[in-house]
Amino acid sequence: xxxxxxxxxxxxxxxxxxxxxxxxxxxxxxxxxxxxxxxxxxxxxxxxxxxxxxxxxxxxxxxxxxxxxxxxxxxxxxxxxxxxxxxxxxxxxxxxxxxxxxxxxxxxxxxxxxxxxxxxxxxxxxxxxxxxxxxxxxxxxxxxxxxxxxxxxxxxxxxxxxxxxxxxxxxxxxxxxxxxxxxxxxxxxxxxxxxxxxxxxxxxxxxxxxxxxxxxxxxxxxxxxxxxxxxxxxxxxxxxxxxxxxxxxxxxxxxxxxxxxxxxxxxxxxxxxxxxxxxxxxxxxxxxxxxxxxxxxxxxxxxxxxxxxxxxxxxxxxxxxxxxxxxxxxxxxxxxxxxxxx
Numbered sequence: 043x044x045x046x047x048x049x050x051x052x053x054x055x056x057x058x059x060x061x062x063x064x065x066x067x068x069x070x071x072x073x074x075x076x077x078x079x080x081x082x083x084x085x086x087x088x089x090x091x092x093x094x095x096x097x098x099x100x101x102x103x104x105x106x107x108x109x110x111x112x113x114x115x116x117x118x119x120x121x122x123x124x125x126x127x128x129x130x131x132x133x134x135x136x137x138x139x140x141x142x143x144x145x146x147x148x149x150x151x152x153x154x155x156x157x158x159x160x161x162x163x164x165x166x167x168x169x170x171x172x173x174x175x176x177x178x179x180x181x182x183x184x185x186x187x188x189x190x191x192x193x194x195x196x197x198x199x200x201x202x203x204x205x206x207x208x209x210x211x212x213x214x215x216x217x218x219x220x221x222x223x224x225x226x227x228x229x230x231x232x233x234x235x236x237x238x239x240x241x242x243x244x245x246x247x248x249x250x251x252x253x254x255x256x257x258x259x260x261x262x263x264x265x266x267x268x269x270x271x272x273x274x275x276x277x278x279x280x281x282x283x284x285x286x287x288x289x290x291x292x293x294x295x296x297x298x299x300x301x302x303x304x305x306x307x308x309x310x311x312x313x314x315x316x317x318x319x320x321x322x323x324x325x326x327x328x329x330x331x332x333x334x335x336x337x338x339x340x341x342x343x344x345x346x347x348x349x350x351x352x353x354x355x356x357x358x359x360x361x362x363x364x365x366x367x368x369x370x371x372x373x374x375x376x377x378x379x380x381x382x383x384x
Contacts, residue, residue, distance in 0.1 A: 061091045074343065088122060129332075137228060228283055301327075313325065
């Protein structure tokens with residue numbers, strides 16, 4: 043069994059930190075709904091990647107001659123930087139989802155609802171998905187390129203970046219630039235949000251209400267709106283955009299660390315064989331701060347599941363006993379929903 047090196051100490055710290063982060067991410071994903079909570083499943087994925095990478099590197103203590111363990115750890119390290127940027131794109135999408143149907147006013151306070159929608163639509167969820175696909179392509183290139191670089195080390199004893207690694211990091215840098223631009227646009231529009239006329243929950247993963255005749259009694263809709271009113275939505279949207287903006291400096295440092303190895307071929311910035319000081323200060327700590335920010339903000343958001351559960355409980359409590367009778371109850375519910383239309 044080999045002795046503990048500084049890199050192994052870092053791996054132990056990562057296992058401890060990301061074990062708690064992984065459990066918290068699972069909790070948040072369950073709270074906000076796994077299927078519609080864009081962002082949280084990516085946080086789960088990133089924390090899992092870091093856990094597996096650290097575990098593989100610690101496994102080299104038992105088998106220090108197993109090159110496959112080093113290859114796996116290096117590949118997972120290269121994949122993580124793109125995954126954590128994808129988390130921020132998804133969070134920006136959540137923010138846009140909250141603000142899509144909001145009224146936006148300028149400094150003169152005269153912008154109409156249509157103008158507000160048009161201005162915030164500059165960063166649509168569809169365009170953000172394009173950025174996600176771009177980053178996904180960079181992620182795939184990074185994984186394949188990292189595998190080939192590690193295999194080249196096995197054959198020659200030198201660890202150099204391949205063309206695919208260069209392309210993958212270049213695509214990731216492009217996606218990061220688009221993310222910064224999109225976040226700047228949203229941040230400039232967000233402070234002017236007025237009381238909403240309803241909002242899109244496509245990416246927010248939260249229960250929404252829209253204008254028009256409610257499907258439940260008026261008092262239930264009012265209670266739901268009071269629990270989760272426009273002010274709450276605007277506050278949550280602002281927290282999300284603040285988290286995205288604050289994470290940018292840390293992500294930039296992390297990207298610079300990758301660029302120094304991929305583009306400058308400086309082995310001091312290798313995640314496996316490089317200087318451990320650079321690795322800790324420019325990679326490990328930066329990623330931990332970003333994940334910590336994301337999960338702290340996530341704990342402040344209104345759980346989608348709690349909203350749906352409260353609404354179902356209110357509907358059940360306020361419904362009449364005869365509405366639970368087959369056929370008769372269905373007729374009453376259909377009349378309440380569509381009666382005024384005829």
